[in-house]
Amino acid sequence: MTDVKELILTIVQPLVTYPDDIKLVERETERFHEYDLQVNHEDIGRIIGKHGRVAQAIRTIVYSVKVPGNKRVRLNIIE
Template identity: 30%
Template sequence: MLSDALDHLVRGIVDNPDDVTVRPRAQRGRNPRYEDRAEMLEVRVNPDDLGRVIGRSGRTATALRTVLQALSGQQNIRIDFVDVDRRR
């Protein structure tokens, strides 16, 4: 549900909505003590849209995180914004 909401919001912001993908991602190196601490969502966008999604001084990204936090209730959410050309 949260990934669908984030997908809808991001597609409304970007110029290339077909390049947007939102998927849950496992956090590496997590401490088992904090296993239920946060859900991580990874947003991949076209490189031309990355600045638009992050916004000036990160305001758009912060707003997206705030909306998802409100939708999730008390669940912690972490969102990573990645351009589609980024290599790991």
């Protein structure tokens, strides 16, 4: 699943002012490969965007990735 992790980091790093503060934790549940994204509190608006459009665009790209098995990918943005 490192490819999905790299994809998320590749998308998010250019959007934020403090790329060193990005924390991405991956965990696996019964149905999902979940990724918890946390950024500096000053960058949260850049990741969410107006009306959540940036966050939705990031999720659309990440959710389109095919992973082995029946599990799906889920991205959680932690404020």
